[in-house]
Amino acid sequence: MTNPTVAVLGLGTMGAAMARNIAAAGMDVRVWNRSPERAEPLADVATVAGSVREAVTGADVVLTMLYDERATAETMGDARGAFAADAVWLQQATVGIDGADRLGALAEELGLVHVDAPVLGTKKPAEDGALVVLASGPEDAEERLAPVLEAIGSRTMWVGEAGAGQRLKLAANAWVFTVLEGVAESLALTRDLGLDPHLFLEAVQGGALDAPYVQLKGNAMLDGAFDPSFALAGALKDADLILAAAEAAGSDLAILPGVRRHLARAVDAGHGDKDMAATYLPH
Structure with a gap:
């Protein structure tokens, strides 16, 4: 996948910076946030979606950077039935081991390829596209996600099955x-x-x-x-x-x-x- 369409869900300090860097790398980006005012500053580089379903429809990659497991599960559940058949869920929030297992089960329910990929770094590395990505998931997702991960990070480590990240x-x-x-x-x-x-x-x-x-x-x-x-x-x-x-x-x-x-x-x-x-x- 050379130029995926990416939906970024969650536009806090990290998510907004990641979305901007993905767009700067030439990818089509849709953004959504529960508080719409967080999305508006990205209107110059991305399509601001009015709903989570609108954001994910037709997206090749759905990137979630929400506060915790609960917010992530609720958001993805709200988009049930709107995902592309071969979409990859790039889950990047820190949700813990049990949380990753539960989100993995949800991904299977939703028919999504699940990649668990939390990051090392905070505001400045996120803005600079210099995060370290701790990715875990199926090997065939690596090539598909390469453009996205290269846009947000200086280095990606693939560390095993989903949840290892x-x-x-x-x-x-x-x-x-x-x-x-x-x-x-x-x-x-x-x-x-x-x-x-x-x-x-x-x-x-x-x-x-x-x-x-x-x-x-x-x-x-x-x-x-x-x-x-x-x-x-x-x-x-x-x-x-x-x-x-x-x-x-x-x-x-x-x-x-x-x-x-x-x-x-x-x-x-x-x-x-x-x-x-x-x-x-x-x-």
């Missing part, structure tokens, strides 16, 4: 949250010990203990720059998916329960719509 995404997010909380705690400890917390970032900068993410999130915490690249409420949702998967697998995670507690504390304090760096804020 979710497993790898949860492991990767566990690391992201570990780094996030580690930076927040080191900055807080530096502050509480009576020092300027900027000294911590300066001490590790450029050495073996440093990483771009350490400086990025650390400076955001200290500058109060909480415009959401990855909202706290979404991070808490994903932390719950990680812990559920770990419990089912028999993994003994020492750090993530504490990270989850701090994320929940920040959400309860009213910071759920801020970037997850806001976990640093005093509570």
Whole structure:
């Protein structure tokens, strides 16, 4: 498939950027969002559909980037009977292991080829078309999806049968949250010990203990720059998916329960719509 027609369902921070990059690569794009005002800014590059059924009719690829499994299942269910016979469902939200299994069963009901392909990266990589795609599904879908995945990502890993992508995404997010909380705690400890917390970032900068993410999130915490690249409420949702998967697998995670507690504390304090760096804020 050299020039597929793509329906993008869900136009939050990630979905809108992905739709724009797919259109920029020369593909015909239809967009839909439950809140129509989210779709209007894309009218210059895509066809804004008035309903989810209108968006998916005749589409070769249906890309979903919705908040969670429930929103994804409801949206796809609303389009039942409108999908093209050979359409591929490119499911890119983080929905967890059980969620991926249930959506896979729904895909079979709807007669769709199911590809589970969550992504690594937040707002800026999505805008730059530099996401890392963790794709999983049937081998014959790889070539069909290549133009779409090349438009949204810098790299695609095919990691096995549908659902394997979710497993790898949860492991990767566990690391992201570990780094996030580690930076927040080191900055807080530096502050509480009576020092300027900027000294911590300066001490590790450029050495073996440093990483771009350490400086990025650390400076955001200290500058109060909480415009959401990855909202706290979404991070808490994903932390719950990680812990559920770990419990089912028999993994003994020492750090993530504490990270989850701090994320929940920040959400309860009213910071759920801020970037997850806001976990640093005093509570």
